[in-house]
Amino acid sequence: MEKIFYMTILLFMIVGCSKTYNEDFAVGQNQQESLAKEQYKNIEKSFTKANEIINLKEKENILSYIERRGWNMEEKHGVYIQVTKQGDGKIITDSSIVSISYDCYLLNGQRYGYPDTQQDTFNVQGDTNIPFGLFSAVKNLKKNSQARIIIPSNLSFIISDDGEKVSSDNTLIYVIEIKDVK
Secondary structure, three states, rough: HHHHHHHHHHHHHHHHHHHHHHHHHHHHHHHHHHHHHHHHHHHHHHHHHHHHHHHHHHHHHHHHHHHHHHHOOOOOOOOEEEEOOOOOOOOOOOOEEEEEEEEEEEEOOOOOOOOOOEEEEEEEOOOOOOOHHHHHOOOOOOOOOOEEEEEOHHHOOOOOOOOEEEOOOOEEEEEEHHHHHO
């Protein structure tokens, strides 16, 4: 009988301890989750602030580049454009298929792509091989227009047909001619 009494007491102690342990564990886990969420928010804020600083620095570099060359460019949806020859054909809209010839450079002057003038045809609504910034830059131009376009890195990341990747921190400069608009 005495053994049963001690076993019962031992059993209650184990159950009592495990309940307290589980409650303490749950409280500790909730605190850890809250702490982890707070740390994630702080990291996210830091990255956001760093991106803002990087974008401002890049904008300063672009504006300095434009000024050194004496170009008269206008900013349109984060892209800088200077029409060097007005076209006389059909106006490019969101639903247009556009054929262009172009030269492409990095902001440091290094040529990007092939050594000769390149040609491409794309849908203005989207194409994975064309930098996003180029879509908004060509809108409202006309067939036979020529333009200089500077696309900041956040709008220029692409992987070309030949697999050459434009790194995410490169600004692209396009010198284009609109060959056809459909």
